[in-house]
Amino acid sequence: MRRLTWGNAYLLIVFIILYTPIVYLLVYSFNSGGTMHHFQGFTLEWYKEVFQDTRLLMIVLNTLIVALLSALISTVLGVIGALAIYYVKSRQVKNTLLTFNNVLIVSPDVIIGASFLILFTLAGIKLGFVSVLLSHIAFSVPIVVLMVLPKLQEMSPTWIDAARDLGANEWHILTKVILPFITPGIFAGFFMALTYSLDDFAVTFFVTGNGFSTLSVEIYSRARQGISLSINALSTLLFLLTIFLVAGYYWISQKGSRLYGMWKK
Amino acid sequence: MRKLVQSFIAVLLLSLLLLYVSNRLNEAEGYAGDNTLIVYNWGDYIDSELITMFEKQTGLKVIYQTFDSNEAMMAKIAQGGTTFDVAVPSEYAVSKMKEEGLLLPLDHKKLPNLKYIDPRFLNLSFDPNNRYSVPYFWGTVGIVYNRDMLGGKKITSWNDLWDKDLRNQILLVDGAREVMGMALNSLHYSLNDTNKAHLEEAKRKLDALTPNVKAIVGDEIKMLIANEEAAVGVVWSGDAAEMIAENDKLDYVVPKEGSNLWFDNMVIPKTAKNIDGAHQFINFMLDPKHAAQNAEYVGYSTPNKKALEYLPKEIVDDKRFYPDFDSIEHLEVYENLGKRMLAYYNELFLEFKMHRK
Numbered sequence: 001m002r003r004l005t006w007g008n009a010y011l012l013i014v015f016i017i018l019y020t021p022i023v024y025l026l027v028y029s030f031n032s033g034g035t036m037h038h039f040q041g042f043t044l045e046w047y048k049e050v051f052q053d054t055r056l057l058m059i060v061l062n063t064l065i066v067a068l069l070s071a072l073i074s075t076v077l078g079v080i081g082a083l084a085i086y087y088v089k090s091r092q093v094k095n096t097l098l099t100f101n102n103v104l105i106v107s108p109d110v111i112i113g114a115s116f117l118i119l120f121t122l123a124g125i126k127l128g129f130v131s132v133l134l135s136h137i138a139f140s141v142p143i144v145v146l147m148v149l150p151k152l153q154e155m156s157p158t159w160i161d162a163a164r165d166l167g168a169n170e171w172h173i174l175t176k177v178i179l180p181f182i183t184p185g186i187f188a189g190f191f192m193a194l195t196y197s198l199d200d201f202a203v204t205f206f207v208t209g210n211g212f213s214t215l216s217v218e219i220y221s222r223a224r225q226g227i228s229l230s231i232n233a234l235s236t237l238l239f240l241l242t243i244f245l246v247a248g249y250y251w252i253s254q255k256g257s258r259l260y261g262m263w264k265k
Numbered sequence: 266m267r268k269l270v271q272s273f274i275a276v277l278l279l280s281l282l283l284l285y286v287s288n289r290l291n292e293a294e295g296y297a298g299d300n301t302l303i304v305y306n307w308g309d310y311i312d313s314e315l316i317t318m319f320e321k322q323t324g325l326k327v328i329y330q331t332f333d334s335n336e337a338m339m340a341k342i343a344q345g346g347t348t349f350d351v352a353v354p355s356e357y358a359v360s361k362m363k364e365e366g367l368l369l370p371l372d373h374k375k376l377p378n379l380k381y382i383d384p385r386f387l388n389l390s391f392d393p394n395n396r397y398s399v400p401y402f403w404g405t406v407g408i409v410y411n412r413d414m415l416g417g418k419k420i421t422s423w424n425d426l427w428d429k430d431l432r433n434q435i436l437l438v439d440g441a442r443e444v445m446g447m448a449l450n451s452l453h454y455s456l457n458d459t460n461k462a463h464l465e466e467a468k469r470k471l472d473a474l475t476p477n478v479k480a481i482v483g484d485e486i487k488m489l490i491a492n493e494e495a496a497v498g499v500v501w502s503g504d505a506a507e508m509i510a511e512n513d514k515l516d517y518v519v520p521k522e523g524s525n526l527w528f529d530n531m532v533i534p535k536t537a538k539n540i541d542g543a544h545q546f547i548n549f550m551l552d553p554k555h556a557a558q559n560a561e562y563v564g565y566s567t568p569n570k571k572a573l574e575y576l577p578k579e580i581v582d583d584k585r586f587y588p589d590f591d592s593i594e595h596l597e598v599y600e601n602l603g604k605r606m607l608a609y610y611n612e613l614f615l616e617f618k619m620h621r622k
Contacts, residue, residue, distance in 0.1 A: 054290065061287040068280040072273065117344070127347055175266045183269060190276075209347035211303060211328035221308065221331055 022239060029232035046233035056218070056234065062129070063198065063215040070136035071193035077137070078144025078189055083178070085145070086152045098149075104142040109202030112139060117206040127209030135207050136197045143196060144189035151185030152178070191249070302542040303328045305338060305349040307529070308484050310402075312562035319549050325542050333483055334440065342367055342534045349536050350543040356528045357442075357599040359398045360391040364601070368397040369533045375544040378551035386528065386568035391598070398530035399547060402565035404502035404586070405526055405596060406443055407519040409509070414496035423451035423520045426497065427470075431477045434496040436489060438504075439481050441607075441614035442599055443525065444471065447499060450522045457600045461609070468613045472620050481618060490515065501527075503565030506586055510564065517585045519596070526596035528568070 029047075033040030050056060081101075088094045104112075116135045117127075125131055155178070163177050179186075201216040208217055215238075219231055304316075308331040316327045330349070332338040335358035342349060343365065354362060362368050373379060379387075379399060386400045410420050414434075420426075426435060426447075437444055446456030448467035458464065479495050490498045491511040500508075505517035531550065533543045549555060557575035560567035566586050567573070573581050581587055602610070 058287060058290055061283055061290070065280050065283045065287060068276055068283070072276050072280070076273075121344055179266050179269060186269065187272075209341075211301070211330065 025232050026236045026239065029229055029236045031229060046229040047237075049228075049230040050233045050237070053230070056230075059213050059215055059218050060234075062212065066129070066133055066136055066214060067194050067197040070133055070140055070197045071190050074137045074140035074193050075144050075186060075190045078141045078193075079148055079182075079186055081141065081145045082148040082152060082182075083174075085149060101142045101145050104139065105146065109139075109200070113203040113206035116203065120207060127207055128212040131207040131209075132204055132212065132214065135203050136200065139200070139203060140193035140196055143192050144186075147189035147192055148182055148185040151182040155181050300324070301326045301328055302350050302539050302546055303330060303348060304546065305330050305332060305341075305352040305534075307331060307353060308333060310353065310529075310563055312559050314562075315550070315555055315559055318555075319546060322549070323542070323545055325539075325545070327546075339367070342536055345536060347536065348538045349534050350539045351537075351546050352532055352534050353401055353529050354398075354532060355599070356389070356391040356530065357601045359530050359532060360601045362532070362534070363392065363397055367535050369535055369537060369540065370396050371399065371533065371547075372544060375541075376548045376551065378548050378553075381551060381553050381556075381569050381571040383568050383570040389528070389598075391601075392530070398532045399551065400568040401529045401531050401550070402503065402560070402563065403526070403528045403568050404565045405519050405588075405593070406446070406499070406501055406524050407505065407517055408497060409490060409500050409505040409515055409517045410497045411490070411493060411512075411514050412516055413514045414493060420497065420518055421521055423447055423522050423524075425520075426451075426477065426499075427474060428477075431497060433477065433479050435474075435477045436479055436486050436495045436498040437481045438486055438498070438500055439483050441611045443499065444481075444617070445610050445614055446525055446599075448474075450520065450524060453522060456523075456525055456597050457602065459602060459606050464609065464613060468617060471617045475617075475620050501565075502586055503563055506564035519585075519588070519593075523595050523597060526593055526598050528598075529565075 028039065030042050030044070031039050032043035032045065085094060085097050085101075088097065113135070116131070116138070120127060120131045120134075125134075159177055159181075160173055163173050168176065199216060200214075201220065204214050205217050205220070208214065213221075215234075219234075222228065222231055302325045304311075304327055306329065310331075311329070313329075316329060319325070320327055332341065335355050338352060338354060339358060339362060341347060342352065342362070359368075373395075376399065379395070382400060386403065387395055392398045408420050408423075408426070418430075442456070445464070445467060448471045449456045449458050449463065452463070452467060452470060454460075454463045454467070458467075480489075482489065486498055486500060487504050487508055489495060490500075491508045493512070493514075498505075498508075502517065502519075505515070509515045509517060531547045533540060533547075537543055550559065551569065553569055553571035554575055556567050556569035556572035560569075560572060560576060561580065564586075567576075573587075
């Protein structure tokens with residue numbers, strides 16, 4: 001066995017620091033005592049509570065729907081945006097467009113949320129599913145652009161010339177050359193948008209209403225009344241789901257590259 | 266390209282499926298359609314069993330949403346976009362909302378249970394003849410303290426908080442009027458004082474309190490004090506009652522210099538869609554049995570005279586939470602100070618919050 005080096009020890013400590021709070025939360029979701037101190041005994045009562053709470057389950061569903069739809073739509077919009085920026089000839093215009101894109105990423109969520117609230121009220125859009133979805137799409141698009149653009153720039157322009165020489169029209173160039181090349185960037189953008197939407201609190205907080213709520217906002221408002229351990233149980237379930245998703249994504253990408261390797265041979 | 270299109274369709278199908286499931290769930294729960302009633306209340310301010318009971322009795326579905334300050338609630342209602350049917354503002358917020366035309370008048374014919382309310386709590390200055398509001402709970406602002414952690418020392422006045430022994434031991438509730446009112450009262454001024462010199466003096470006095478203040482917090486103050494994270498808290502009486510129920514080393518006192526007497530009231534905001542349902546809900550909450558059950562759960566004092574008969578004797582006889590009326594005569598009700606003065610209160614409070622220790 002290899003000796004434990006300083007590097008490994010450092011890594012271990014960092015992981016312990018990162019995972020301790022999660023494990024703490026996880027362990028106490030089984031506490032029959034009802035508080036986050038003094039572990040009194042094992043119980044599944046809090047999990048039962050989560051599954052009996054239809055409102056909570058509906059909120060989980062809402063959160064997933066908003067995340068999936070907003071990630072999907074913003075991926076489409078973001079890819080189109082990235083292509084547009086890529087095709088711009090003038091360097092100055094390109095930089096200006098990119099700056100506008102980046103400003104949206106670095107500007108505080110609170111400001112984006114407040115401005116959306118004002119906009120939706122002026123436009124007469126009822127706060128709820130639609131307002132949350134629209135705002136999530138809006139803050140996800142710049143992220144997708146940023147994930148896709150480097151892939152486009154990585155691509156050698158000679159490929160496009162070659163395709164043209166072989167008689168490809170613009171549609172063929174897009175679907176047969178560009179999109180396949182930037183596919184990894186598109187997927188990365190989709191997953192980034194998905195996670196941003198899943199855990200966004202600040203923007204969502206402003207634009208929820210009429211009984212529609214997402215998980216982060218709901219947990220916040222419940223936590224204010226003193227933490228019930230059903231929140232722990234729910235967080236544990238979500239944590240397991242995330243691990244499952246990450247593992248699934250890893251497995252698919254592994255399998256994908258293996259197939260790709262086989263095909264190449 | 267094919268991979269992209271396939272993934273796109275897969276995600277789309279998945280979200281449509283989820284949307285379908287959620288819609289079915291919505292329908293099964295009855296949340297769809299006009300059958301709903303949106304109640305906008307303070308966090309943890311109702312016994313949720315009563316909501317279930319109300320739903321069973323009327324067939325309406327209650328969507329319960331919460332706010333943490335009168336100001337936040339008024340902003341959401343004034344801004345529109347959400348159809349709240351019932352809201353629960355404090356008395357100064359009622360008069361402000363009335364002024365701004367945010368309330369609908371109540372139909373007293375639909376509220377027969379109003380007769381159970383103690384006449385002392387009806388027809389108050391902020392809403393003559395209860396045209397727009399009916400009282401929900403009432404209480405005081407005071408000091409909750411842990412006898413053991415203070416070594417048996419007793420607190421009776423606001424000025425006791427400035428004691429050097431209490432270093433880093435006090436939690437304050439995050440409300441401009443409450444904290445400024447405390448400072449004004451400790452200087453024997455009225456907590457509705459609009460004299461700027463008095464207010465500045467109060468602010469300076471608050472700055473002197475900072476070494477003793479551990480934190481300024483919201484609803485979590487209940488958990489923190491009950492878990493003995495701090496020895497002293499400035500809180501509303503009902504929160505104190507809940508803390509005492511959890512930790513019997515705690516005691517509550519209304520300081521002798523005077524303090525705030527407040528009423529929370531049920532109103533129907535102008536955003537209401539289900540006005541008939543809102544009346545039904547208010548009348549349901551005014552029923553003595555329901556009011557008693559709610560008071561027992563929430564811990565605040567109910568204005569419902571008949572409900573007192575259904576409450577355990579030790580609650581009704583507790584002078585800390587159901588004081589005689591002559592002993593609270595020196596307490597003051599918040600007056601609506603107007604926008605500019607309120608902004609000044611908020612500004613001073615913000616300066617105090619940012620004051621370095």
